[in-house]
Every structure is written in C-alpha cells, then in structure tokens.
Amino acid sequence: MSVSDAYARVMPRILVIEDDIGTAREIAAELAGHGHDVTIARDGATGLDRATREGFDAITLDRMLPAVDGLEVVRILRERRITTPVLMISALSDVDERIAGLRAGGDDYLIKPFAPNEMAMRVEVLIRRHHDRADTMLLRAGDIELDLVRRTVHVAGEAVRLLHMEFRLLEFLMRNRGEVVSRRIIFEQVWGYYFDPGANLINVHIARLRKKLDRPGAPSAIQTIKGEGYRLDAG
Amino acid sequence: MLAEPLRFADIRRTSAFRLTAMLGATFAAGIVLLTGTIYLLTARELTDRSDRILADLAGRMLAVAPQALPARVQLETERAGSGLNYYGLLGSDGEPVAGMLRMPSSLRYDQPADIEDAGHGIGPIRLLAKRTDRGETLLVGRDITQIRDLRVRMLGILVWSGVAIAIGVGATAIGLSLGPLRRVRDLQAASRAIAEGHLERRMPLAGRNDELDQFADTVNAMVEDVGRTIAQVKGVTDAIAHDLRTPLTRVRANLHRIAQDDALAPDHRARLTQAVDDLDTVLERFAALLRISELEAGSRRAGFAAVDLGAIAASVADLYEPLAEDSGITLSLDCDPLPLHGDEKLLFEAVSNLVDNAIKFGRAGGHVRITTGGDAARWHLDVADDGPGIAADEREAVLRRFHRGSNAASAPGSGLGLSVVSAILGAHGLRLDLRDAQPGLIARITPAE
Numbered sequence: 001m002s003v004s005d006a007y008a009r010v011m012p013r014i015l016v017i018e019d020d021i022g023t024a025r026e027i028a029a030e031l032a033g034h035g036h037d038v039t040i041a042r043d044g045a046t047g048l049d050r051a052t053r054e055g056f057d058a059i060t061l062d063r064m065l066p067a068v069d070g071l072e073v074v075r076i077l078r079e080r081r082i083t084t085p086v087l088m089i090s091a092l093s094d095v096d097e098r099i100a101g102l103r104a105g106g107d108d109y110l111i112k113p114f115a116p117n118e119m120a121m122r123v124e125v126l127i128r129r130h131h132d133r134a135d136t137m138l139l140r141a142g143d144i145e146l147d148l149v150r151r152t153v154h155v156a157g158e159a160v161r162l163l164h165m166e167f168r169l170l171e172f173l174m175r176n177r178g179e180v181v182s183r184r185i186i187f188e189q190v191w192g193y194y195f196d197p198g199a200n201l202i203n204v205h206i207a208r209l210r211k212k213l214d215r216p217g218a219p220s221a222i223q224t225i226k227g228e229g230y231r232l233d234a235g
Numbered sequence: 236m237l238a239e240p241l242r243f244a245d246i247r248r249t250s251a252f253r254l255t256a257m258l259g260a261t262f263a264a265g266i267v268l269l270t271g272t273i274y275l276l277t278a279r280e281l282t283d284r285s286d287r288i289l290a291d292l293a294g295r296m297l298a299v300a301p302q303a304l305p306a307r308v309q310l311e312t313e314r315a316g317s318g319l320n321y322y323g324l325l326g327s328d329g330e331p332v333a334g335m336l337r338m339p340s341s342l343r344y345d346q347p348a349d350i351e352d353a354g355h356g357i358g359p360i361r362l363l364a365k366r367t368d369r370g371e372t373l374l375v376g377r378d379i380t381q382i383r384d385l386r387v388r389m390l391g392i393l394v395w396s397g398v399a400i401a402i403g404v405g406a407t408a409i410g411l412s413l414g415p416l417r418r419v420r421d422l423q424a425a426s427r428a429i430a431e432g433h434l435e436r437r438m439p440l441a442g443r444n445d446e447l448d449q450f451a452d453t454v455n456a457m458v459e460d461v462g463r464t465i466a467q468v469k470g471v472t473d474a475i476a477h478d479l480r481t482p483l484t485r486v487r488a489n490l491h492r493i494a495q496d497d498a499l500a501p502d503h504r505a506r507l508t509q510a511v512d513d514l515d516t517v518l519e520r521f522a523a524l525l526r527i528s529e530l531e532a533g534s535r536r537a538g539f540a541a542v543d544l545g546a547i548a549a550s551v552a553d554l555y556e557p558l559a560e561d562s563g564i565t566l567s568l569d570c571d572p573l574p575l576h577g578d579e580k581l582l583f584e585a586v587s588n589l590v591d592n593a594i595k596f597g598r599a600g601g602h603v604r605i606t607t608g609g610d611a612a613r614w615h616l617d618v619a620d621d622g623p624g625i626a627a628d629e630r631e632a633v634l635r636r637f638h639r640g641s642n643a644a645s646a647p648g649s650g651l652g653l654s655v656v657s658a659i660l661g662a663h664g665l666r667l668d669l670r671d672a673q674p675g676l677i678a679r680i681t682p683a684e
Contacts, residue, residue, distance in 0.1 A: 026485075113484035117491065165553065191554065195584040196519065198591065204557040227491065227508055 011037045012057035012127055017047030017073065018089070019065050023112075027060055027089075030116035031123065044068030048076055056084050058127050060119070063090030063101060071104045078105035085126035089114070098194065117228065118182055125185060128176055141177040142221055142235025144213060146170060153213075160212050165190070169209055173222065178234035180225045206230055241416060249412040259404025266396055274389040278382055282361065285377045286347045289363040292320060293375045301369050308333040308373075321357055323374035336374040338364060344372075349379060359383055418447050426454070431683070432531075432661075434462035473528050476521035483521075487514040523651035530581075530658035544573035544582060544616055544680070548605050551586045555594060563599045564620075566590075570607045573614055577663045585659040586618070588652045589678045593620040597675070613682065621675040630669040 014036045018024035021042070028038040039056070041047035044065040051059055051073075059077075063070040074086050088106035090097060098109045107126050110119055139146040143156040151167060153160045162170060172190050173181070181189075183202040188194055206222055214220045223231045246252055299307045308324040312334045315321065323336025331337060335355045339362070342348055347363040353376060360376035367373055421439045428436040437458065438451035493499070494507040552568040559566035575582070586605075593603040597620035604619045625633060634653050657667050660680060670677040 113481040115484060115491070116488050193580055193583055193587075195587070196522075197554075197587060200561075201555070201558050201591070204561045207561070208557050227494070227511060 011035060013037045013039065013055070014123060015039050015041060015047065015051055015054075015056040015059045015084075017041045017044065017051075017059060017065065017070075018062045019043060020062070023062075026116060027119060030120050031060075034120045034124065036120075036123075044070070044073045048073050051077055051084060052080055052082060058123050058130070059084055059086045060123065061086050061088050061106070063088050063092060063097070071100060074101075074105045083130070085130045087119070087122055087126055089119070118184070121180065121182055121185055121229075124179055125176055125181065125189065128179070132175060139171065139174040139177075140235075141174050141232055144170075144174065144221060144235075146174055155213055156215065162209075162212060165205070166209050166212070169205060170213070173230065173232035177232045180228050180231045182229035186229070241413070241420075246409055246412045246416060249416050251415055252408040252412040255404060255408035255411050259400060259408065262404070263397060263400045266400065267393060270389060270393050270396075274386065277385060281382045281385070282379075285361040285379060285382075286363070289347055289361060289375050289377055292377075293363055293365045293373060296322070296373055296375065297365060297367060301367060301371075304367065304371070304373075305333040319378045321353070321360060321374075321376035321378075323376075325372040325374070327370035327372075329372070332371065334374070336362070336376055338372055338374060350376070415447065422447070422451055422454075427684075429458055434458060434465060469528060473525060476524045480518060480521050483514055483518055487511055487518065490514070520651060523655055527651065527654050527658045530655070530662050539576055539578055542575050542577050542579045542582060544575050544577075544586075545570035545607055546572065547579060547582050548586050548607075548616060551583060551590050552605055554587065555590045558591075559594050559603060562594055562597075564594055564597050565602045566594070566605075567602065568605045570605060570616065573607060573616065575663065581659045582663065585656045585680070586616070588656045589618040589680075592652065592678070593618050593622075593676070596620065597622040601675075609681075616680040617677050619672045619675060619677040621672065624671060624674060624676040625669060627671065633669065634667065 012035075014031050016024055016027050016031070016038055018027060018040065019042055024040045024042070028040055031038045036057075039050065039054075041050055045068050047059075047061070047065075048068060050056075061070045061073055065073070068076075070088060070090070074088065077084070077086070085107040086105065088101040088109045089112060090101065090109065091112040101109045107129075108122050110122055137147065137149045139148070145154045146167075147153070148171070153162050153167065153170065169186070169190050172186065183199055184196060186202055187197055206224075210220050210222055213222070221233055221235075223233060225231055296304065296307065296311075305324055308322045311320070312322050321334070321336055323334035323338075324332040325338055326332050329338065335357060337354045339350050339353065342350065342362060342364050344364045344366055347361055350358060350360055350362045352358040353360050353362060357376070359379050361379050362374060362376040365373045365375070418439070418441060425436050425438045437455045440448050440451055440455075442448070490507050490511050494504050494511065499507070548570045549568055552566055556566050590603065590605065597603050601621045604617070606617050606619070607614060608617070609615045634657055653667070660667050661683070664683050665680055666683045668677075668679040668681060670679060
C-alpha cells in the first residue's frame, strides 16, 4: 500500500484558525467540499492548544489574530516540534510579510482575498508533501517512473532525457498525481517565484514536457483542466 | 545620491564670496589711500623742514665775509664729517673752491631739489644752490635718507598689508561661502529627490531661520500639501482596489463553482467561464495596483541581499526560452555579472516582465536579445526586440499606470506591467528607459543616478 493510498483512505483533518467567522466558514465549506474534516478555532490560543493536543493533517492560519497572532502561533508550534504543515493566510501581501511568515515556520503563504479552490489546492499540496516519506526515491504514475537518486525518467521502460526544470516540474506533478494543481501553484512550487507570469508561460513548459513524455496514439499523461490547471493521471 | 565635490568655481560664484571680496577690495583701497596720504604728508613735511634748514644754513654762510667763506665752508665740511649737512663752494667759473659738493646740471639757483648722487659717494640729499655777491656758488645739502627710508617702509607696509588683507579676505570669503553653498547643495539634493517622487523627503533646515531656512520652509509646506493630495488620491484608488477584491473574489468563486455544474447548458458554461476570465483580469489589475503602492511605500528590505542581475537575466532567459520558441522568436543572452544589493525575486519579476513584453510585442520570426553593457558605475541591462517598437511620444506614457501601447490591444495584460517594473526598479535605486532599437524597442535598466 503506497502512502498516497493511505492518505486517500482516511479523511484528512484540517484545523482552521481564523477570527473572522465569515472567512472561517468559507474556508471550512471549501475544504469540506474537497472531502476534509474541518475544525475551526476562533483565536490563536485555542488554535495553538488544539493543534498541540490533536493530530491534524494541516492547519490554515490567519496571519493577524487577536492576542496571539499567526506568526507567534506557528513559531510556538515549531518550538513544540509539531510539524503539521501550516498554510498562512494574510491580507498583508507585502513580500516582506511572506518572508516573515515562511521564516517563522509557515509552509505556504496565501494572500487574501483568495479563490477558495486555490486555497484547497494549496492545503492538499501541503498534506501530500508532508505525507510523502522523506526516503521516497522512486515516484511512479502510470507508466512514468522518476528516480530521484539517479535523476532519471523512464516512460514505459524507455529512458527520457529531461532538462533540470522539466525534471522538477514532472517531480512536482508526480508528487501531486491525480490532483489538480493551478498554474500559479506550479510556478511557486517549481520555480519558487510569487508573481503571476501569465498562463502561456506555464502552458509552453507543460507542452514541452508532454512532448517528451507522451507516446504516439496514447492520451497525454498530463491533463489540462480548463480554468483550474493541470493534473497528472495517477494511472 | 553622491555629493558633488565643491569646486572653487562654484564657491567663487556665491553671493557671500562676492560680497566679502567686494568688501575686502574696498577695505584694501581705503588702506592704500590712508597709508599713501600719511606718507605724502609726512614726506612733504620732512622736505619742507629740510628746505627751511637749508635756507637757514645758507643764510648763515652768506652772512660770513666773502674772503672768509672758503675757509668757513671747508671748516663746516670737516666738522660735519659724514653727518647730516654738506657744503660746497664753486668759483664764478664753476671750479670747486671748497667743500665736497659739485653743482649738478639739473639744479636751479634758489630752488632746493632732491639729488641722488652729489659726488664723493654723497646722496641722496636735498641740495640748495645760492649765488654769492661775488658771483660764486654756495651749495648747501642735507641728507634725506630718512625720507627715502620712510618711503620704502611705507611701501613695504602697503605690500605686506595688501597680501595679508588679500589672504584674510579670500579665506573669510571662502569660509563664509562654504556654509551657505553646502546648504544650497543639500537643498538641491532634497529638491531633486522630491522631483523624482520621494515626497516624504523634506528640505533640510539649519534652524537659524535665515533666508535659506525661510525658503526651505516654504518649499516643505508646498511638498507636504502635494504629498497629502497625492496620498489622498492614491489612498482612494487603493481603498477601492482593496475593498472590491473580497466581494469580487467571492463572485468569482461562485461563478466558477456554478460553471462546474454538469447540468449546465454548454453556452451558459462558456459565458460563465468568460465572466470568470474577465473577473480574473479585474482582480489581476487590483492586485498589481496594490503591489505598486506597496513597492512605492518603499520599506521593503527583508529580502535584500547580494544578487547578480546578469545571473537573474540568465534564469529569466531559461524560463522564457520555450515561450519564445513557441512564438517563433529567437531569444539570445549575452550578460556579464552585475552585482547588486537587492531582492532576487523582485528583480527576477521585473526582468521577466520585460522579456515577456518583448516576446509578446516582438516580430514573429524575430529576435529578442538580453544584453549588458557600460562600465561598473553606469552599467545597463537591455531587453531588445525587433518588433514594431513604441512611437517616441508614447514611450513616457506607457510607463504610467493603465496605459497600453496602441499596438497592445490584442495582447493580454493588465496595462500595469511596466508600472510594476518601474516600482520594483525604483525600490532598488534603478530606473527603466525605453529606447528605439531601429527597428523595435530597447527596455533598458540602469542605475537611477
């Protein structure tokens, strides 16, 4: 049984720490719609307490909370050696704020207002990354095999030569196989930049990767999901 | 901003220097006049006194019996030795009879005159010639070395005090000019910064409430007013962008959710998708507007580190090479290392934006070149395409918010891309220049000043 199978079997538990009840309900509704079990905490202290005592799969954390603020919550969590992935959500879009959030121990940073499905996608990317065993050295999806040690890729047993960024793009898609990931998330996670480079740019990179992976006559392993992003078939 | 060195030519032009120099010159002229007058009056007085003494001595000699006169002249000459007074007696034929003096050719009878060399090493003297009843010539002279010494001393005083006054006045003039000149320089630097859009800068005040302080105070009040007005306008824009983003994001989410409904008629779904796309454009513009405001607020330093703009350009070229190829454009890179202190991610975004534009507005089958040039102080990084370019009168306008070039209508974009680039570069002390590539456009990044 693979890790992702185990992940799919149990309903992931998400803790939403958010003082604005409207936003909290919105987040909870979207995550529940994606099949998650959601708990809401209305302030930092309660959130910190529940996150410490109960085992959650992921936490969405408002950056600005009364009393104990978001940065403090994530810092204390990390001090207590709780490694639950944290998606920081903030109205502060400044790059300096993002850096502060990630330095304090946040795993990803989302700026308000956000598209709910984008938020859910990010939470799921975080959960999968967290569940991926660190010693996983071979990723498989359908007939694609990616060896992280030898840095080789085989499609149906045939070696495919990928450039550095193509390899990283495929690795990211394979780690999130079977799930839709937006172009923005791809750009942030694979290239590490936080601006919108436009849809075309990611499209051509995907097109190049497809050209190398796809076999004549067979459907492409990477599906375009209109208005949302891409999905690599789990196979 | 680097302070320009103070040159003497600049100091010389200040009013403080000119006024001090003028005052110094007037003072020097006064000193010359005063010293000259003292000298002239003293010299005349001394000469008059010599003349009276000479007349007296001559009178006494002429009172001596004519036969005894040669012996008397000889006696007085010997008695005087090398002293003050000198005597001489010449026969009616002009031949010397007694004494050491001879009749100089320039001398007139009864008119005392200064004689430089009266023979026998005597001179300068004041010399008087008198005719005796027997037709002989009596010469009486008096040493005037003292008067000559006085003249030399007076001249010396004039020259040395002149030099001292010139040095003193020069030093004072420079000293008095430096302070105001430095302040004017500070005011100029502040006004340049304000003109470049740093409305938070103020003219420096010396706290003396002098004319420069009063001027700076007036300008500061004006800048304050302009800043407040601009902040109000920007505040309103930002508030609209900020407040509309949340409801619009909700609308977008709802429309997107509805569009996912399988029961939806295909044309309804297409219209909903179009509406979502349009909303995305609006949200993108709002996000860009708010980012520009943040960048212009200019407090971002957390991400600043030593970076290499040349290497950043190379990464951008890597990222955009597939897009260029897809558009049938050759993307080439020839960049030297450009070490800077800055935010790598922001600079990457700025260069990306320029390369994206060059590909978007370049010529199909054309060429986009990323190059560096210049020297360490005035380097530049160019992103050049060979497309239609931008007309000269439109180049400034495209750097303003929301402006899109006349040939941009068909290309996607918020119209804020170059404003974001300008804001990012501004936060790094860099600037964006648009130039004609003949054909095409060069987007050039250079140090601001």
